[in-house]
Amino acid sequence: MINPWESIKTPATDLSARRIDHKHPLDIFWAKDRLGRYLFVCKLTDECKLPSKYPSLFGIEITSISETKQLVLSLKNPSDWELFFSLCNDIISATRILAPAAVVPVIFRRIERWREFLKKDKVKLLAERTIKGLIGELVYxxxxxAKKYGISQAIDFWTGPEGSPQDFNVKNVAIEVKCQIGTSAPKVKISSAEQLCSQLDELYLFVVTLGRTEPESQDSVSLPSLISNIQTTLEEEGNTQQLEQFLDALLEIGYIHNEEYFNYSYIIASKKFYEVTENFPRITLLDIPNGIGNVTYDLELTNCEPFLTDEPWVSLV
Structure with missing residues (x-):
């Protein structure tokens, strides 16, 4: 990850700035002040209305300069620049396709969302198991x-980050997504009895088999590349609500962009659907005695072969 503030000289007075994105509806800049602090500056237009009170964000000061109509985010500790950079890029992504008058409310919604995120225990990178699981969900x-229903509707179907037992709910059908590495035994971990026990009419298990590869390999997939493709599609289609929804889901999972995620690159070796019916090998809620909780188990996929099926499509009519 390249620090955009390193190449900006500290000014003797005022600010030294570099414009970020000429396609953005407002003029936005990476900047430094005379104290050398890292800044994110958004030059407002007459249509932009600032709130009467700004949220507090640990390690970041939010101010406005009325004379120049600028909203300024200042980083207090330069060593936290990567997190600050991710916050700024989140704001840029969420506001790039808006009209100028709509930008400021979204900026403060993103700041509030990050305020909630920063209250949680954070790790620099997600565990590889979580990385693979998220890749599987984004592949699906x-x-x-998205190929069937469009990217906006697909985002609405993604219910796993909201706490749903299954990753996707499509009308009366639930889909649970799992990933495995091709060199390992053909099995996936089921983290709760609820995952393979849906309240909906139908339930399917989608298993993606991945193989580790180099980041520059042809047809490789990684979290940053998958996320970038989805964000670009949402921006091109002007789907501002689903774009914010998508960014919120990533924060809920604990993902913020980091170049190190490119080191976790994979090729998709296979994709299979299993229909979870009454006789499917699983632990159901009725199998669990009173007093037993937090059931996890390994599902041997070789025993699931009789339940292989074609990709399930459901009509939204």
């Missing part, structure tokens, strides 16, 4: 659901 979202 972008390469399957």
């Amino acid at each position: 979202l972008n390469l399957h659901l």
Whole structure:
């Protein structure tokens, strides 16, 4: 990750700035003040209305300069620049396709969302198991659901980050997504009895088999590349609500952009659907005695072969 503030000289007075994105509806800049602090500056237009009170954000000061109509985010500790950079890029992504008058409310919604995120325990990178699981969900979202229903509807179907037992709910059908590495035994971990026990009419298990590869390999997939593709599609279609919804889901999972995620690159070796019916090998809620909770188990996929099925599509009519 390249620090955009390193190449900006500290000014003797005022600010030294570099414009970020000429396609953005407002003029936005990476900047430094005379104290050398890292700033994110947004030059407002007459249509922009600032709130009467700004939220507090740990390590970041939010101010406005009325004379020049600028909204300024200042980083207090330069060592936290990567997190600050991710916050700024989140704001840029969420506001790039808006009309100028709509930008400020979204900026403060993103700041509030990050305020909630920063209250949680954070790690620099997600665990590899979580990385693989998120890749599987985004592969299903972008390469399957979006192809059938469009990216906006696919985002609405993604219910896992909201706490749903299954990753996707499509009308009366639930889909649970799992990933495995091709060199390992053909099995996936089921983290709760509820995952393979849906309240909906139908339930399917979608298993993606991945193989580790180099980041520059042809046809490789990684979290940053998948996320970038989805964000670009949402921006091109002007889907501001689903774009914010998508960014919120990533924060809920604990993902913020980091170049190190490119080191976790994979090729998709296979994709399979299993129909979870009454005789499917699983632990149901009725199998669990009173007093037993937090059931997790390994599902041997070789025993699931009789339940292989074609990709399930459901009509939204």
